[in-house]
Amino acid sequence: SYKFWSTQPVPQFGEEEPKLIEEGPLKVQKIEDIPTEPIPLALEPFRWVTMDLSNDSELEEVEKLLYGHYVEDDEAMFRFKYSKELLRWSLLSPGWKKEWHVGIRSGNTLCAFISAIPTEMRVRDKIIPSSEVNFLCIHKKLRGKRLAPVLIKEITRRVNLTGVWQAIYTGGIVLPRPVSTCRYYHRALNWMKLYEVGFSPCPPNSKPAFQARKYTVPDKTSTPGLREMEAKDLEQVQDLLEQYLKRFELTPMWSREEVEHWLLHKKDGPGEQVVWSYVVEGAEGKITDFFSFYCLESSVIHSSKYSSIKAAYLFYYATEVALSAPNDRLALKKRLNELMADALILAKKHDFDVFNALSLMDNSLFLEQQKFGPGDGQLHYYLFNYKANPIHGGVNKR
Ligand code: YNC
Ligand code: MG
Structure with a gap:
């Protein structure tokens, strides 16, 4: 039933391994095979933008989008309120890349965002150059239009273009398939x-x-x-x-x-x-x-x-x-x-x-x-x- 996630290189439900498995990538690709053009945004009048978060007014736009539309508790009583300083700390970490701060605009309005930062992670004894994906957010009026998979594919493309093939991310919802x-x-x-x-x-x-x-x-x-x-x-x-x-x-x-x-x-x-x-x-x-x-x-x-x-x-x-x-x-x-x-x-x-x-x-x-x-x-x-x-x-x- 995961229309998008069943197509992605992640472990699927029902494929649980009975014994300990050999750990490693699910899919091996080459940079040459990664498209250099953005994933088509079929939805008019939307367009891709790269956000420059070292620019205070662009940072403020992300702050504003998240302020109104980011993660809430189940009863919709509270919503995470990421300040500009917190976003700067979270997204301008050593090695950050402007191209990994991705927005979708309609006219001048920022209506969706996704980000990644580079990070080296260790999974048991293996050290993996990877990315940490966070702040996926879509304006409430644009929910349920399958825009999230497009954002995820676009950030994947941009990360892959730098030769990074793994990512870590967290979420409150169940997707294929939690590692913890x-x-x-x-x-x-x-x-x-x-x-x-x-x-x-x-x-x-x-x-x-x-x-x-x-x-x-x-x-x-x-x-x-x-x-x-x-x-x-x-x-x-x-x-x-x-x-x-x-x-x-x-x-x-x-x-x-x-x-x-x-x-x-x-x-x-x-x-x-x-x-x-x-x-x-x-x-x-x-x-x-x-x-x-x-x-x-x-x-x-x-x-x-x-x-x-x-x-x-x-x-x-x-x-x-x-x-x-x-x-x-x-x-x-x-x-x-x-x-x-x-x-x-x-x-x-x-x-x-x-x-x-x-x-x-x-x-x-x-x-x-x-x-x-x-x-x-x-x-x-x-x-x-x-x-x-x-x-x-x-x-x-x-
Ligand atoms: C989510 N949180 O399952 P299926 S956490 C991943 N993470 O796909 P649509 C999610 N996928 O089930 P909507 C997800 N939430 O058909 C939903 N999905 O396979 C999947 N909320 O898309 C969902 N921020 O556009 C389904 O959904 C498909 O309009 C449906 O938008 C979803 O930042 C969302 O909770 C979450 O802003 C953007 O509800 C929206 O509902 C929203 O129709 C409030 O999408 C804020 C919120 C999420 C916080 C986070 C981590 C994100 C990780 C994304 C995955 C990264 C993968 C690695 C990429 C790099 C790889 C390399 C190398
Ligand atoms: Mg949508």
């Missing part, structure tokens, strides 16, 4: 506001005041040596993260520039802060731990009191404990709980309403103790043109 599935967990920081906007229900045997108290966090962090990450920490953070991520099956492989881009907040940069990263500095300046989170607001679609929720999304983290005592789960659990308790305090201090995390990496070791609750959203992870055995816990997304 995660759940969102939420930890209230401003419970009363979350309650008032309809995000957090009050359990039947509880009272709002009790709930608000339950989610109160201390004023001060407690981990000795914890401080904001600085440029001088880049090398140590990169090493620590690289070692830590070896324990997982699907991870990005970040260059120094990428570590800097994704983790380091530039104090003199333009616009609002997007990413917050903290390190623990131990004896002799050694970085023993770090964690990070980024800011993604959601519009509250119907509320007179609040127009948006400010959410912190847990991003990458690492701790030396996992490396020095790889089999000591209790030590790891203890350390992660210390770090995440402080992450919540810092997020609260920066005025976040909620702290979100996915069921991936080592998150199961602290979600319950730190009072996260499961959300109703699932996040499915997909690999394009890559056959892989099921993966436990995907990579972080933005």
Whole structure:
């Protein structure tokens, strides 16, 4: 029944392998065989455009399209609200290509968008030059016209023209065929506001005041040596993260520039802060731990009191404990709980309403103790043109 997806180089439902399979591409092509002309846009009066997101007014057009038409929850109460700064961070990452920021215009109006950024991913022991596809969005008035497959084919063509044949992407909907599935967990920081906007229900045997108290966090962090990450920490953070991520099956492989881009907040940069990263500095300046989170607001679609929720999304983290005592789960659990308790305090201090995390990496070791609750959203992870055995816990997304 997947009219489009059944034609694509992705594993199909019903083809589940009984045993472990040899991992690798599903379809091998040559750049010479990739069309140099855009996929025909049969729909009048629409035309392809390449968006220049280093140009503020074009970035603003994407912001506006997503503001009105991007991902909502099932009940249409909230919609992701990507700020210009967040889009700049997400889409102008090291190696970004203008051609991979694709729009469809009608007259001067941007009515659809899809993007990719280059990234190296590791699937178990194989390192694959690939692309991360995100921000697929079609104006609400143009839904159901089979425009999404056209956008997907066009971004595929543009990525393929650079000799990249694999992609990673995530979505809330089920498509052929997830390689991993995660759940969102939420930890209230401003419970009363979350309650008032309809995000957090009050359990039947509880009272709002009790709930608000339950989610109160201390004023001060407690981990000795914890401080904001600085440029001088880049090398140590990169090493620590690289070692830590070896324990997982699907991870990005970040260059120094990428570590800097994704983790380091530039104090003199333009616009609002997007990413917050903290390190623990131990004896002799050694970085023993770090964690990070980024800011993604959601519009509250119907509320007179609040127009948006400010959410912190847990991003990458690492701790030396996992490396020095790889089999000591209790030590790891203890350390992660210390770090995440402080992450919540810092997020609260920066005025976040909620702290979100996915069921991936080592998150199961602290979600319950730190009072996260499961959300109703699932996040499915997909690999394009890559056959892989099921993966436990995907990579972080933005
Ligand atoms: C989706 N999210 O199944 P079948 S996530 C992929 N990802 O095809 P139409 C999707 N495919 O089932 P509409 C999809 N949603 O017939 C739908 N589809 O095979 C498939 N929402 O097309 C769907 N953003 O144009 C069906 O659908 C076909 O008008 C139907 O548009 C869909 O960014 C959409 O949730 C999602 O803006 C654009 O509903 C629209 O409904 C919308 O008739 C709100 O399309 C925003 C939203 C999605 C966020 C994301 C990741 C996208 C990944 C795309 C796949 C990339 C593959 C790799 C390419 C590079 C390869 C290399 C190398
Ligand atoms: Mg459509």
